[in-house]
Amino acid sequence: MRVLAAMSGGVDSAVAAARAVEAGHDVTGVHLALSAKPGTLRKGARGCCTVEDSRDARRAADMLGIPFYVWDFAERFNEEVIETFVGEYAAGRTPNPCMTCNEKIKFEALLEKAVALGFDAVSTGHYARLSHESGVPELRRSRDESKDQSYVLASLTPQQLRHAMFPLGDSLKSEVREEAERRDLAVARKPDSHDICFIPDGDTRSFLESRLGQRPGDMVDADSGEVLAQHSGVHGFTVGQRKGLGIDKPAADGRPRYVLSLEPVSGTVTVGSADRLGVTEIEATRPVWPSERALDGPTECVAQIRAHGETGRAVAEMTEDGFRVRLHEPMRGVAPGQSVVLYRPEDEGDLVLGSAKISATR
Structure with a gap:
């Protein structure tokens, strides 16, 4: 298969690319330039989307002996991720920009271009698994629960998953770093990416005030x-x-x-x-069903509302414009604008059923 390896400059995407090469695929590496002014992005070798990350990605591609390119997605990133982030906060909602980036940039813009250029799949360093038991790719949690990223990938469509590869899904983070060292990849001990890449100092309030006044x-x-x-x-x-x-x-x-x-x-x-924070019912709109398994009547599930937040058993059922989730136990910190992701409770709740944007809580 012709595989386009998205290489952020971090250890995860470098090892994912290496595994794709080792599996015998025809691999090309690509780094996404997400800012017209790279200095406005976070610095400090964090492994995401700065100039130094681009250089680290190129060095990893050289070590693997694969072609490497930098694609300029700055304009689309600004429009789809940054402006959406600002607009959501202005409307009193709490968005997840990494989820938007995965949906709109890494698995829409990037995948569209990859397919147009004749690639069969896009490989990333996300910690998630794909299974094919049902005849279609289904998104599942990764083996490493502490690094699981199935939540931020839950907005992907079945068509996008058909062209996705997650080579790290069955690995622990410690194993990935050890493998990077064995392969002599310079990023083996590079710190993980955290926080929001387009807010360099981490001061979200000041960033929003600079945009919104x-x-x-x-x-x-x-x-x-x-x-x-x-x-x-x-x-x-x-x-x-x-x-x-x-x-x-x-x-x-x-x-x-x-x-x-x-x-x-x-x-x-x-x-x-604090006792007023408990939420027992969630209304969500614009659902996506990665597994092609829309709800068939009231369905027992496991609900998650943050990337690494708590989960809760619930019953979900379809509504006119999305679905409603009734939690068995109250959850705190549930806010409009967040995404609620539903997992099937069988198999330890690791299969993603669907996701949607929270519009209201009770």
């Missing part, structure tokens, strides 16, 4: 309706947030306050005690 509003107590403070914009907060609220007055009961909801039109941030 200040949009002052009230911070209101959920119980009393009292205005506790003023803030510069709902985009500076997420549901479940405890720190950085800017409230000087302690709660009457002395317990910490958390963000309970955001109202972008009025600019109201509502806060309250």
Whole structure:
């Protein structure tokens, strides 16, 4: 098979490319340039999308003896990922930019170009598995539960999965690093990528304020309706947030306050005690079914709402524009804009049924 290996400059994608070569595929490496101004992306050899990452990817490709190219996806990345991220926060929602990047850049823009150029598959260093027992590729959790990335891949379509390869799905991270050392890859001990690549200093609030400006509003107590403070914009907060609220007055009961909801039109941030954070019902829209297994009536499942967050048993059923999830036990920190991913509870809940964007909670 002709395989295009997406090489971020980190250890995972380098070993994934090496395994594709070892399997006998005709492999070409490609690094995605995601910024017209690379200096605006995070620095420090983190393994994602900086100039130094591009150089590390090229060195790995040279070691593997495969052709290597850099493709400029900066304009599309800005439009599909950064602008979407800013717009979602402005609307009072909490997006996952890595999930958007996987969906729109790595498995839409990249795959479209790869197929047009005659490649059969795109290989990445994601920790996830593909199985074919049902006759179609089905997305499953990786063997390494601590590194599992099936959540951020759950927005991929069956057609995209047919052209996907995840060579690391059955490996532990420690095994991948050991293999990189055996192969003399310079990235063997390179730190993993963390946080958001297009926010170099990690200050999301300042980044959003630079794009959206200040949009002052009230911070209101959920119980009393009292205005506790003023803030510069709902985009500076997420549901479940405890720190950085800017409230000087302690709660009457002395317990910490958390963000309970955001109202972008009025600019109201509502806060309250932790016991108000529990969510038992989730409404989600724009569903994607990677396994081609849409829900057939009320279905027992395992729900996950963050990339490495807790999971909960639930019952999901279709609605007019998505699906509804009723959790058996309350979950905290569930916010509109996040994705909810459903797993089949059999086989230890490792098969992805579907995903959708959270639109409302109760």
